Amino acid sequence: MRIAVVGTGYVGLVTGTCFAEVGIDVTCIDIDVKKIENLKKGILPIYEPGLEEMVMRNTQKERLTFSNDLASSIQGCEAAFIAVGTPPGEDGSADLKYVLAVATSIGENMNNYMVVVTKSTVPVGTAEKVRKAIEQALAARGVDIPFDVASNPEFLKEGAAIDDFLKPDRIVVGVASEKAEGVMKKLYKPFLMNGHPLIFMDIPSAEMTKYAANAMLATKISFMNDIANLCEIMGADVNMVRKGIGSDVRIGNKFIYPGIGYGGSCFPKDVKALIRTASENGYSMRVLQSVEEVNENQKSVLYNKIHSHFNGDLSGKTFALWGLSFKPKTDDMREAPSLVIIQKLLEQGAKVRAYDPVAMKEAKHILGDTIEYGKDEYEALIDADALLLITEWPEFRSPNFNVVNKLMKNKVIFDGRNIYEGADMREKGFKYYGIGVKH
Numbered sequence: 001m002r003i004a005v006v007g008t009g010y011v012g013l014v015t016g017t018c019f020a021e022v023g024i025d026v027t028c029i030d031i032d033v034k035k036i037e038n039l040k041k042g043i044l045p046i047y048e049p050g051l052e053e054m055v056m057r058n059t060q061k062e063r064l065t066f067s068n069d070l071a072s073s074i075q076g077c078e079a080a081f082i083a084v085g086t087p088p089g090e091d092g093s094a095d096l097k098y099v100l101a102v103a104t105s106i107g108e109n110m111n112n113y114m115v116v117v118t119k120s121t122v123p124v125g126t127a128e129k130v131r132k133a134i135e136q137a138l139a140a141r142g143v144d145i146p147f148d149v150a151s152n153p154e155f156l157k158e159g160a161a162i163d164d165f166l167k168p169d170r171i172v173v174g175v176a177s178e179k180a181e182g183v184m185k186k187l188y189k190p191f192l193m194n195g196h197p198l199i200f201m202d203i204p205s206a207e208m209t210k211y212a213a214n215a216m217l218a219t220k221i222s223f224m225n226d227i228a229n230l231c232e233i234m235g236a237d238v239n240m241v242r243k244g245i246g247s248d249v250r251i252g253n254k255f256i257y258p259g260i261g262y263g264g265s266c267f268p269k270d271v272k273a274l275i276r277t278a279s280e281n282g283y284s285m286r287v288l289q290s291v292e293e294v295n296e297n298q299k300s301v302l303y304n305k306i307h308s309h310f311n312g313d314l315s316g317k318t319f320a321l322w323g324l325s326f327k328p329k330t331d332d333m334r335e336a337p338s339l340v341i342i343q344k345l346l347e348q349g350a351k352v353r354a355y356d357p358v359a360m361k362e363a364k365h366i367l368g369d370t371i372e373y374g375k376d377e378y379e380a381l382i383d384a385d386a387l388l389l390i391t392e393w394p395e396f397r398s399p400n401f402n403v404v405n406k407l408m409k410n411k412v413i414f415d416g417r418n419i420y421e422g423a424d425m426r427e428k429g430f431k432y433y434g435i436g437v438k439h
C-alpha cells in the first residue's frame with residue numbers, strides 16, 4: 001500500500017513515520033526545500049521522543065521517503081493526507097489557504113482513485129471545501145477521475161505522539177462512501193491491536209469531534225484551576241480534592257491537574273476557533289468563553305503570589321525558573337505560560353535565570369538575552385531569591401534539596417505544577433507556595 005502525507009510539520013511527520021513503521025510505503029511531501037533536504041539527512045524540524053530513530057530506521061528501509069515534488073509523489077497512492085498548517089488568520093479563525101492549495105495541487109496531478117484525507121485540525125465544513133477544490137482542478141484539466149474525501153482528526157499529544165499514534169485510544173474517521181471506508185480500514189488495521197475502536201462517522205461529525213475533544217479537555221483544566229483557586233481561599237487542599245473526585249470513574253483522574261494554565265499550539269487555538277464558529281453561526285459557547293477567561297487569568301496566578309510574597313518589590317531580585325516549554329518532553333514554546341510570567345517579572349525590574357532540558361534554544365529565539373540561561377538546573381539557582389517551577393519535567397521532581405538550599409539566597413519555592421509536597425518542603429527549610437494548597 002502506498003500513501004502520501006503532505007506537510008512535514010508535527011502531525012504530518014509523526015503520521016507519515018508511523019504509517020511507514022507498520023510497513024506502508026510513505027512519501028512525506030513539503031514545499032520547504034531545506035526541510036526536505038534535512039529530513040533526508042535525518043535532521044528533524046521538531047523534537048519528539050523516539051521520532052528521530054524511527055525516521056532513520058524507515059528511511060533506511062526505503063519505506064519512508066521525502067520529496068518536494070507532490071506531482072510525482074502522489075502517483076499510485078491510495079490515500080493522500082493533508083497535514084499542513086492552519087495558522088490563525090487575523091480574526092482568529094483557521095486560515096485554510098495551505099490546505100486548499102494542497103487540495104488543488106492534488107486535483108491538478110492525480111491520475112488514479114484516491115482518498116484525500118484532512119489530518120490538520122480544520123473547522124467543520126473543510127473536507128467539503130477540499131472536495132470542491134479537487135473537483136475544480138479536475139474540471140480544469142477536463143478529466144473525470146473518481147476520488148473521495150475523508151476527515152481523520154489526530155489526537156496526538158506532544159511528547160507522547162508516537163505511542164499515541166501506534167496505540168491509539170480510538171481512531172475517528174469521517175467518510176461519505178463505502179469505498180473510502182474500505183481504504184481507511186485497511187490503512188488503520190495494524191493500529192487496532194489493542195482492541196480500541198476505529199470509529200466511522202459522517203464527515204462533519206468527525207471534524208466536530210476533534211474540537212469537542214480538545215474543548216472538553218481544556219474545560220477540565222480550567223474547571224480544576226477555578227476549584228484550586230477557591231480551595232486556597234477556603235483553606236482546602238486541591239491535591240486532596242483532586243484525588244477525591246478523580247476516583248469517580250465518571251469524572252476520571254486524568255487531566256484534572258491544576259497549574260498555571262494550559263498552553264501549546266492546540267487548546268488555546270481550538271477553544272478560540274470553536275467559540276468563533278459558534279458565534280458566526282448565531283450561537284454562543286458560554287462554557288468555553290469562561291474556560292478561556294479562567295485560563296488567561298491562571299497564567300498570572302503564580303506571579304501574583306510572587307508579587308505579594310515580596311510585597312510588590314521585585315526590582316533587582318533574581319528568579320530561578322525551571323522549565324520553559326508549555327509542558328514537559330517538548331521544546332514547544334507556543335502559548336507557554338512561562339512567557340507571561342517572565343514578561344511580568346521583567347516589567348518589574350526582576351532578573352530571570354532559566355533552565356529547561358530541551359527548550360532553551362527555542363526560548364532564546366523568543367526571549368534573546370532579556371533573561372539569563374543556566375547550564376543546568378542547579379546553576380540557575382545560584383543566589384536566587386526564589387525558585388519558580390514552571391514545567392514539570394521529570395528531572396525537576398526530586399532534585400538534591402540540600403544543594404538547592406545551599407545555592408539559593410532566599411529559600412522560597414513557587415511551584416506552578418504542585419510537584420512538591422508543601423509539608424515536605426517546609427521541613428526541608430523552604431517557604432512553599434503551590435496552586436490551590438496551603439502556604
Ligand code: UGA
Nearest residue numbers: 154155156157158221255256257259262263264266326327
Ligand atoms: C492536546 C491534546 O491532549 C491532544 O489529544 C491533541 O491531539 C492535541 O492537543 C492537538 O490538538 O493537536 P498537547 O497540546 O500536546 O495535546 O498537550 P497536552 O498534554 O494535552 O497539554 C495541554 C496543556 O494542558 C499543557 O499546557 C498542560 O500543562 C496543560 N494541562 C494538562 C494541565 O494544566 N493540567 C492537566 O491536568 C493536563
